[in-house]
Amino acid sequence: MNKNSKLLSLKIPEKALSILDYYRNSKRSDEDFVFPELKKANLKDAKDVYAKTKTATKKFNKYLVEVAKKAKVKKKVTMHIARHSFGNLSEDKIPIKMLQKLYRHSDLKTTISYQANFIHKDADEALDSVINF
Secondary structure (H helix, E strand, O other): OOOOOOOOOOOOOHHHHHHHHHHHOOOOOOOOOOOHHHHOOOOOOHHHHHHHHHHHHHHHHHHHHHHHHHOOOOOOOOHHHHHHHHHHHHOOOOOHHHHHHHHOOOOHHHHHHHHOOOOOHHHHHHHHHHHOO
């Protein structure tokens, strides 16, 4: 999403390796971008990198819509919604400080307010303790 300029290195999930293998042959070096949209970016020009990232995100969102149609998913799908879906799936399974790192938030308060939309386990358990006694 290009929300900040922080670098982050993450393990590549096993499920993503076949997708990356598709693009591997077009890499010119270990420092080269994986996806073709960013290969043309001028890394010394922040505006150009931002523009190329925005164009790539728009293209990926278009492909997500096509995949969703084939999968008979009726809901809107975008890269941004994928980020929220991750937050929803992680609920309280990942410690908040780790989520802060994964989201690349500078302020823990941002992560807490972001996750507040998804963490309902405590409230659900509290309600169950009263209703399902």
